Amino acid sequence: RYLEAVFIQCIPPDRPVRRPISPHTNMAALSNLTNAASPAQRFLVFFDFDETIINESSDDAVVRAVPGQQLPDWLKDCYREGHYNEHMQRVLAYMAEQGVSQDSIRSVVEKIPPTPGLPALFQYLLKHQQDFELVVVSDANMYFIDTWLQHVGLRHLFRRIFTNPASFDAAGRLVLLPFHSHSCSRCPENMCKQVILREYLAHRQEERGGAPFHRVFYVGDGANDICPCLALGPQDTAFPRRDFPMHKLLVEMQQFQPANFKANMVPWASGDDVVDFLKKLREER
Template sequence: MTAPSNLTPASPRDQRFLVLFDFDETIICENSDDTMVRVLPGRRLPDWLRSSYREGQYTEFTQKILAYLSDQGVAKEAIQSAVEEIPPTPGLLNLLQYLGSRREDFELVVISDANAFFIETWLEHAGVRPLFRHIFTNPASFDRSGRLVVLPFHSHSCPRCPDNMCKQAILREYLVARQRERGAPPFQRVFYIGDGANDVCPSLALGPQDTAFPRRGYPMHRLLLEAQQAQAARFKASVIPWGSGDDIVECLKKITSER
């Protein structure tokens, strides 16, 4: 992967726009949890493990898979190497190159239901970790036995989201915290880039000046179209589907009046 160049110093008090990224199937082109299956002998989960998934308990399921990997002798180095080899979604490195060249305008954050080890590993390997001010995701670390342990990010009361993470709650809390830290008015615009069903909830918190970028043909796209039709009065943000990071670059140039 080619790291973006010209990473100019950010000016947090002056940045006009906040860009929020999902990780799986948004920054990277697949679900990072699928990587764990590829490092298994035989590259397949046993049926008893696959059938143990409970609705809304994805972190619990991920932890079961990681425990099984450890039991099968899969080492940290194998997991790390597999994560580093995940290709980016088409055009996403171009998007990050563009945002990196305008760090005085854009603040970048990841909100993902993956885990800290996968995200930090991939971003560092791609050379783009310095672009992101914060990463909100499930904590993850290796214990003394060499097993990767993933914990829930938080608890919440949102009925729309998995038990371990409500991205809307994270977004709202972050906006309040950043306004207090910046000692300045809120961001002029907020952009949310995602693909999955759990990216719909934070999109509902966006205002009329903001934009939700759902990946075309993915669950977020379909669900946002339904939300626009069923809750037209409640859903205020613009919705712009994307197929590659280059599509988002062109939209951001227009929205932010850069020609």
């Protein structure tokens, strides 16, 4: 499940923030707040989505919209490792055949809970948006991510969203499309997150007049979040969700292949753990 296919799509920033955030504001009350990207932003933060921003897999959650809230065995059994996007295309086609509507899918996605502490983390990042540029790199799809972020009022916090392109066709079926091919042996054949990270860093440095980010952070949970972290340098930090596959694999890598992973590692169980780290970092300047 963690070596899922993932594709890419970019979403531009929108309008600037208009009002401050109260520390007691809930997720839904953060609507209309945006992240005004600026060359002065010193830090770049990449976020995975499933089981990182939200507290479960959106692909698993959407099955609750199916009659009986489960898939037939024949559909479950057709999954091939490394070809998860193909599997989800069949799942979504099946859902359309069962009469599952766009409204039903949206309703299920909107009800997915955030991961503990992530609302506090986003409030902190909004408060200090002059320092942080945020990006989503996810193996979910654009419809799920955009729907959820819009619902909780955080859509405009992210300068870019990289994920599976997805849209509803004339027949009302949610359709996923593949993005690219690559030569990375670690990743599913249709997505390498490290390619996204490297290309985005190069693109943004050019846009910033040659100025790199002071530090890059990657917050994730899954095995497919390992590859992008291998492109991080000694000044950067990987935040693996504690006791999830990304954390376990990085611990093994630090022990048996230390030369391959150069970044710092800060495991987290709650978004509050990431906030504590970022507070200390800002105090050092």
